[in-house]
Amino acid sequence: MPDGDTRNVLEVRGLRTVFETRRGEVHAVNSVSFEVKPGELLGVVGESGSGKSVTMMSLVGLLPSPPAEVREGKVLLDGEDLLQVTPARLRDIRGSDVGFIFQDPMTSLNPVFTVGFQIMEPVRRHMGLNKKQARARAIELLELVGIPGAAGRLSDYPHQFSGGMRQRVMIAIALACDPKVLIADEPTTALDVTIQAQILEIIEDLRSKLGMAIVWITHDLGVIAGIADRVAVMYGGQIVEHAEVFPLFNDPRHPYTRALLKTIPTVSGKRAAKLQVIEGQPPMLGAAPTACAFRDRCPLAFERCHAENPQRETVGPGHDVACFHPLAHTAKEGAA
Amino acid sequence: MTRPLVEVRNLKMHFPVHAGILRRQVGAVKAVDGVSFDIVEGETLGLVGESGCGKSTCGRAVLRLYDITDGEIIVDGRAIGQESQMSLRTMRPTMQMVFQDPQASLNPRMTVGAIIGEPLSEHTRVSRAERIARVGELMDQVGLNRTFVNRYPHEFSGGQRQRIGIARALALNPKFIVCDEPIAALDVSIQAQVVNLLEELQDRLGLTYLFISHDLSMVRHIADRVAVMYLGKLVELAPRDALYDTPLHPYTEALLSAVPEPDPAKAGQKRDRIVLQGDVPSPANPPDGCNFSTRCPRVMEVCSRIDPEFREVQPGHWAACHLHDSIRPSGTTRRHTEATTMVEPNKESNP
Numbered sequence: 309m310p311d312g313d314t315r316n317v318l319e320v321r322g323l324r325t326v327f328e329t330r331r332g333e334v335h336a337v338n339s340v341s342f343e344v345k346p347g348e349l350l351g352v353v354g355e356s357g358s359g360k361s362v363t364m365m366s367l368v369g370l371l372p373s374p375p376a377e378v379r380e381g382k383v384l385l386d387g388e389d390l391l392q393v394t395p396a397r398l399r400d401i402r403g404s405d406v407g408f409i410f411q412d413p414m415t416s417l418n419p420v421f422t423v424g425f426q427i428m429e430p431v432r433r434h435m436g437l438n439k440k441q442a443r444a445r446a447i448e449l450l451e452l453v454g455i456p457g458a459a460g461r462l463s464d465y466p467h468q469f470s471g472g473m474r475q476r477v478m479i480a481i482a483l484a485c486d487p488k489v490l491i492a493d494e495p496t497t498a499l500d501v502t503i504q505a506q507i508l509e510i511i512e513d514l515r516s517k518l519g520m521a522i523v524w525i526t527h528d529l530g531v532i533a534g535i536a537d538r539v540a541v542m543y544g545g546q547i548v549e550h551a552e553v554f555p556l557f558n559d560p561r562h563p564y565t566r567a568l569l570k571t572i573p574t575v576s577g578k579r580a581a582k583l584q585v586i587e588g589q590p591p592m593l594g595a596a597p598t599a600c601a602f603r604d605r606c607p608l609a610f611e612r613c614h615a616e617n618p619q620r621e622t623v624g625p626g627h628d629v630a631c632f633h634p635l636a637h638t639a640k641e642g643a644a
Numbered sequence: 645m646t647r648p649l650v651e652v653r654n655l656k657m658h659f660p661v662h663a664g665i666l667r668r669q670v671g672a673v674k675a676v677d678g679v680s681f682d683i684v685e686g687e688t689l690g691l692v693g694e695s696g697c698g699k700s701t702c703g704r705a706v707l708r709l710y711d712i713t714d715g716e717i718i719v720d721g722r723a724i725g726q727e728s729q730m731s732l733r734t735m736r737p738t739m740q741m742v743f744q745d746p747q748a749s750l751n752p753r754m755t756v757g758a759i760i761g762e763p764l765s766e767h768t769r770v771s772r773a774e775r776i777a778r779v780g781e782l783m784d785q786v787g788l789n790r791t792f793v794n795r796y797p798h799e800f801s802g803g804q805r806q807r808i809g810i811a812r813a814l815a816l817n818p819k820f821i822v823c824d825e826p827i828a829a830l831d832v833s834i835q836a837q838v839v840n841l842l843e844e845l846q847d848r849l850g851l852t853y854l855f856i857s858h859d860l861s862m863v864r865h866i867a868d869r870v871a872v873m874y875l876g877k878l879v880e881l882a883p884r885d886a887l888y889d890t891p892l893h894p895y896t897e898a899l900l901s902a903v904p905e906p907d908p909a910k911a912g913q914k915r916d917r918i919v920l921q922g923d924v925p926s927p928a929n930p931p932d933g934c935n936f937s938t939r940c941p942r943v944m945e946v947c948s949r950i951d952p953e954f955r956e957v958q959p960g961h962w963a964a965c966h967l968h969d970s971i972r973p974s975g976t977t978r979r980h981t982e983a984t985t986m987v988e989p990n991k992e993s994n995p
Binding site for chain 1: 694695801803831832833834835836837839840843858860861862864865888898899900901902903904905906907908909910917919920921923
């Protein structure tokens with residue numbers, strides 16, 4: 309974990325994103341704040357619809373507007389507020405300072421262009437390299453992500469690659485211009501476990517080599533446990549708990565985090581006779597929250613939870629929770 | 645031991661590949677290539693493997709949703725391997741299926757009541773009133789509110805839709821249900837709800853499941869015995885604890901070590917995990933010898949020549965691997981010498 313360097317490369321403050329639909333507004337992201345330091349990996353976990361992807365896409369203006377509208381907040385990339393800059397400046401930042409890896413490599417690569425062209429495109433656009441230099445850079449990148457015979461594969465089309473190889477190409481494109489921040493949106497969800505293990509290994513390796521900040525979105529707590537330095541848990545468009553990875557897994561303080569950790573079975577250790585269940589459904593976000601989003605599924609909810617929306621409060625070093633009655637320390641704490 | 649409810653012997657499902665102007669058959673995709681297993685009444689057999697290994701095709705073939713290439717299938721004492729689709733209709737109420745994608749497997753233009761009631765009007769001669777009563781009963785069983793009977797599938801969430809699919813599968817009181825990735829499309833907190841429902845129903849109705857999934861941790865939870873499939877063949881079949889604690893096949897070992905653990909302490913220790921190199925070969929053109937020989941960290945010289953036999957290495961624990969050739973229960977040790985001349989495995993793996 310990087311210490312000493314306390315500068316944040318990316319800082320998000322009070323971000324709110326709303327979709328205006330024919331059936332009314334959907335408040336997808338509600339006052340989300342987080343920060344990432346260089347070389348650090350922040351894991352963002354949550355179920356589908358919890359606002360993880362929308363948050364990240366809001367940062368660099370990837371959401372179509374309308375219907376999406378970023379109502380409030382600040383997104384500081386090295387001190388520059390991305391919500392205030394011109395569209396042209398934002399276009400320069402996307403793909404160069406901020407790299408994106410999406411979930412499904414088949415739909416995010418263009419099937420009618422060669423892989424080589426798609427890797428060279430951002431390099432030529434952002435770094436101003438000529439064709440020959442861009443080609444050399446593309447080969448270097450494909451080698452970096454472990455594609456054998458890189459030079460020979462530049463003229464191949466995406467369909468000639470397997471799923472895992474395509475995701476490597478996506479990583480190569482995201483890394484093409486040495487981004488300061490890499491945002492990975494469920495990059496291994498569409499892959500098999502053995503291929504996922506390969507990709508995780510590459511990311512670990514690249515992180516130590518290139519030292520960029522990574523924001524890794526996933527719903528898989530297992531993946532997060534293995535790679536993240538810090539974790540933010542999202543529910544109903546808000547970050548409900550945020551901590552370093554050990555305290556989060558060993559001593560979760562939000563009832564949702566704890567319940568989520570209990571619902572997942574494992575391949576080793578004790579096998580539960582019955583799976584724990586979080587009853588009910590995730591909330592619909594029709595309006596700005598006026599109460600705790602988890603109240604209807606929370607075993608500990610009381611009157612105040614229905615009347616007020618809890619804000620994130622510090623419960624330990626680097627550990628904050630949005631809950632009126634954060635759970636007590638657990639005995640397992642020493643396990644870290 | 646009780647007689648198995650389902651017996652599958654040497655099941656093969658090959659899909660022809662046609663090419664050229666004359667559409668001549670030039671080969672076959674061997675999606676399922678000689679699979680054998682039994683499922684005892686009341687148990688859950690988990691079938692795991694990566695995408696494209698043939699696990700879904702296997703599940704569908706067992707129910708004869710395909711006309712199989714070869715093999716024997718006996719369900720509830722009746723051989724259905726070669727029967728015509730028409731005569732199979734009388735067998736359909738006994739064996740049902742729950743599909744992966746509840747969105748795609750429910751007709752968007754039918755109400756929930758019509759979807760759940762359809763098998764009843766198709767296979768039984770119940771009156772309208774009886775059917776409505778039975779639909780209500782089924783909705784109670786799967787935890788759906790009876791008042792939603794006239795709603796359409798799009799009005800439900802993913803987990804509720806999967807409950808509709810389960811209710812439909814239960815309508816005819818089946819004995820055997822193939823669950824084809826029933827939770828893959830659902831969120832973690834909803835997965836647990838559906839898995840608990842499936843377990844409750846099994847206890848209450850004495851159902852037998854073939855549970856197909858790529859999620860090894862969920863299979864460990866629900867299955868009594870687990871079969872691991874790779875490239876159209878079973879590589880290992882064992883009782884749950886034996887498979888997860890002492891896997892015999894290198895593929896099972898690699899698969900288990902690739903599953904990320906939701907515990908940062910364990911994840912830290914797992915640095916010596918086995919990362920398989922490369923991708924699964926194409927089932928249209930499988931390698932010679934053992935199918936796994938191209939990626940196996942413990943590959944030996946014999947593996948690329950002779951396809952290992954799927955045999956009982958320990959009581960109830962089956963595996964298809966030359967590493968276990970030396971322990972032949974039948975007494976023949978003809979491959980013993982070959983098994984000891986191991987080719988040096990890839991450097992990262994330490995068995």
